[in-house]
Amino acid sequence: MGESTFVNQSNLRGASSQLRNVRQGIDFVLLGVAVALTLFGLLMVYSAGPKFAVFAEKPPDYFLIRQLLWAGVGMVAVGITAFFDYHFYRKLSVWMMLATIGSLFVVMLLGESTLGSTRSILGSSVRPSELAKLVTIIYVSVWLNSKREVLNSISLGLLPLGLILGITAILILAQPDLSAAITIMIIGGLLFFLAGGAWRQIVLVVAVAVLVGWLVINIYPTGRTRVTDYMAGLQNPLNASYHVRRSLEAIINGGVFGVGIGHSSTKFTGLPVAHTDSIFAIVTEETGLLGSGLLLIAYLVILWRGLSIARKAPDLLGQLLAAGISIWITLEAFINMAVMVNLLPHAGNALPFISYGGSSLVVTLAGVGILLNIGRLSEKSNTQGGNTFASVVDLRWRNGWRRVSRPGRSPRS
Known part of the structure; x- marks a missing residue:
């Protein structure tokens, strides 16, 4: 009986050790923010999607169900890329x-x-x-x-x-x-x-x-029209494109605290593609400047954790991958949000994790998985704090000099 107890304790210790090995190095802040944004995106698709589902002669929860399925595929992609x-x-x-x-x-x-x-x-x-x-x-x-x-x-x-x-x-x-x-x-x-x-x-x-x-x-005629509308909107918001005017209306309606989840009015009165490209306007209308501010912070956290992983990566490949993926996700988010308030010409890109769209969601979550993998495989000695926003500079100028030497010249040490 004592031998059996010893074996069971050994098995428990082994299982506990394997669990620690799996968890070791995972950036739970990055993972948590990505999961939270995905769940929030499902909520916003549930709020913004029914009208467009009815127009497409589909059930009101059509877009939510499809987005749920794609979110499941995306989580599988995170699991695969995080351990690949x-x-x-x-x-x-x-x-x-x-x-x-x-x-x-x-x-x-x-x-x-x-x-x-x-x-x-x-x-x-x-x-x-x-x-x-x-x-x-x-x-x-x-x-x-x-x-x-x-x-x-x-x-x-x-x-x-x-x-x-x-x-x-x-x-x-x-x-x-x-x-x-x-x-x-x-x-x-x-x-x-x-x-x-x-x-x-x-x-x-x-x-x-x-x-x-x-x-x-x-x-491209579309390109000329977008730039023309953008310039007109900078001079006077009332002269901006119809899309931007309706987006600004939604943002103004939201005020500081929003009208409440599900209570947006502009999604029923002509805001174009409210469940995809324009979903940031719905977020701001329903959760207010407070909600959109928290969303902005969430993307900054992804950038912070991604650049932190880049700084600690053991090789140039890991540094470039981590920096590229984290900047890509954040860039897409900021372009989408800037377009909705006419700070940039209309671009038509999705808001990562939030907009309806299976390809965007799965690919973005797969990118998060790659970030997690780079973090897991980084050297254990690189766990001390520091200015992680300086990692972009650190990628290019290690010890104050360019990483790649010109042909015919030896790099300075």
Whole structure:
């Protein structure tokens, strides 16, 4: 009997040790905020979705049920990516990028049109442009990590990077999806900067990006209209686009404390796509400036934890992945919120974790899982505090010097 007790105690100790190993290194603040935002997003989809479900001749809870299913898939994605060693992306990144480009071609050939854009496949359930954002971060991070020695060579560094980003962005622009294409180009350029790209190349990239942006705005009628409406709205909010005017109406209705969950009026009186792109306006109307302020803080927490993970990552690949993913999620959130108050031209991107949309939710949660994995695999010695917002600078200038040396010059120690 005593031997049995000893065996049971040993099994308990072993199980406890395995549990500690699983939990060790997990950033529970990041995970908790991501789960809280997902749950809050389900609540807001439940509030904003019924009218649009009725218009689509679906049951009132149609969008909520679908979002619940996608949230479940997203949580599975978190579990998989959180325990999948991010170093294996070195072997998978090329295949992931090829598959993503292939899916963008499928959208061009067989995609389904919604509101004038062809972005989805498989019954509007999958939007490859959302997947392209995360896959591009993974691919570019792996590529920059492997090309550190030739990064500042234009022919071997900048041009190949620009080619892959350009192909992806052009395929997305053809849908058209301006916001996704711009996001991919911004994140790609930012990762190039963080990896140690030379200033002259960064200036060149910015100049080319401005030129291409100007051409896109003038080629696409939608782009010209959005910029024109944006400029008019800056001069007088009453002259802004209909979308922005209705969004501002919702925000003003909410006041400081909001009208209460489910009691928004603008979602019934013409606010466009209240359950997707405009859901921030519904959040502010129903929870007030207090609720939208807490939402803003939640995204800042994700940025803080992501940059903290980047700072503690054991290698450049982990640093680039963590910085790229955390900045991407936060950038998407801030663009969406800024558009709703006419601080930026209309972009049409989702509010991460909150807007209705399975592809956006699953891909964002998978990105959180990668952040958790990088945190788990970081060196245990890097647990001390510090200025985590300085990690972006630390990625580029370790010990005050650029991480990547110019061709023909040895890096200074």
